[in-house]
Amino acid sequence: MKKITSFDVAKLAGVSQPTVSRALRNLPGTSPETRQRVIEAASSLSYVRSESGRTLSTRRTQRIAVVSEALTNPYYPELVEPMRQRLHENGYRTAIVASAGDDGVDLEALTDGSYDGAILTTTGRWSRLPRDLTEHGVPHVLANRVLDHAEAHSCAVDNESGAQMVCELLAEFGHSVVASIQGPADTSTARERDDAVRRALRETGIAVKRSLTRRATFTHDAGMEAAMSLLVSEPRPTAIICGNDVMAMGALSAARVLGIRVPEDVSIVGFDDISMSAWPHVGLTTVRCDLEALAAGAVDLLLREIRDPGQAPIVTRYPVSLVRRRTHGPANKSAS
Known part of the structure; x- marks a missing residue:
């Protein structure tokens, strides 16, 4: 049938x-x-699909779709769980809609009346999904992402100041050969952090070299592969800035495989401060992002949009801080 x-x-x-x-x-x-x-x-x-029958009579399902990558990436559970809690406090249930990028999202599932709104955590810079949701009348916000041209409310962290803190730290410890591993260019997170790192390095007098720059997916294995290629290059970098903590974990793995000491031979710095970064055997120096505040802000903006749709897009930035642990140290000039 x-x-x-x-x-x-x-x-x-x-x-x-x-x-x-x-x-x-x-x-x-x-x-x-x-x-x-x-x-x-x-x-x-x-x-009738899912709870759309209820929608016909009540106009509300009290369900919110959170579009997220696979929760095997430890960043996403730490962002999604406080969203779920905040939504629960406001009388909503959360449904995780898995995404392998925008092309992997079932637009029909998001627009058939099963959800009162959506929070998008993986949206690319040129994604059509926010426009499609707007045209379908589905309230939505972006979390940890912004668009080149704002289509909806967005919440993100202050990537600019985070990158500035990292570069000032490395300059303080005498690093002059600094490598960078950043994420895919089609994500605002990667673009902002990459641009900010380049500017901050120049401002601190550190040369930005193409040969010491890599792009990769935000995964351990991609970070490890990129770091392996950097750590066997000449001159070898004395520090590596990573676009997120998961990549930085990969860089730590690469250094261990190659027998390169951290931080004696190379300093490695991440971004996000996910929980495992503080584990004693990791001790990653990183930029702390308040994911609970980011999650709460995204939920609050979405509920505002549900109550009063059609407002001009708001972009909210959350402050960050530098967490100094044990993967950074003075530059080893003889190792470069």
């Missing part, structure tokens, strides 16, 4: 699919006559 979708409802009602979504969610922009026609079409087709 053929599955009935919102596109079938739209065809029967003689309207667009976004209009169906808005009408079934009782959002602004749809006339009473059109809304009634859509509801009648949906009823005649027995259009």
Whole structure:
């Protein structure tokens, strides 16, 4: 038996699919006559998916979709769990929608009325998903991401000052051959941290060399591979700045495999301060981001958008701090 979708409802009602979504969610922009026609079409087709039947009668599902990468990346559980708690405090349930990038998101699942809104944690800089959600009348915010041209409310950390702190630390310890491993260019997090590191290094008088710059995915294995190539290069860097803590863990692994001492031969610094960075056998020097504050801010902005949709996009930045542990030290000039 053929599955009935919102596109079938739209065809029967003689309207667009976004209009169906808005009408079934009782959002602004749809006339009473059109809304009634859509509801009648949906009823005649027995259009019900997940909790959208409840949506027809209550206009609310009390469910929020959190679009996230696989939770095997330790950063995401530390961001998503405080979101879940904050949503629970406000009477909402959380549904994790796995994403392998924007192309991996089921737009129909996010727009069929099953959710009152969405929090996007993996959105790329040029993603169409925020615009698609806007056109479908689905309230949404970005967390840990911003767009080149703001489409929705966003929450992110102050990547600029974080990079400045790291570069000043390395300059303080006499490093002049500094490498950088940053994330994919299509993410705002990677672009901002990469640009900020380059500026901060120049400001502290440290040369920025292409041969000492790598791009990789935000994973341990990618960080390890990139660090391996840097640590066998000439001149060998005396410090490596990593775009996140997971990459930095990979860099630590690379140094261990190659028999290079940390921090005696090379300093390694991360970004995010996930929980495992503080583990005694890791002791990663890193930039601390308050993920609980970031999560709460994203939820609060989303609830505001649900209550009062259509506001001008707000971009909120959260301060960061430098955590000095044991993976940084004075530059070993003889090792470079």
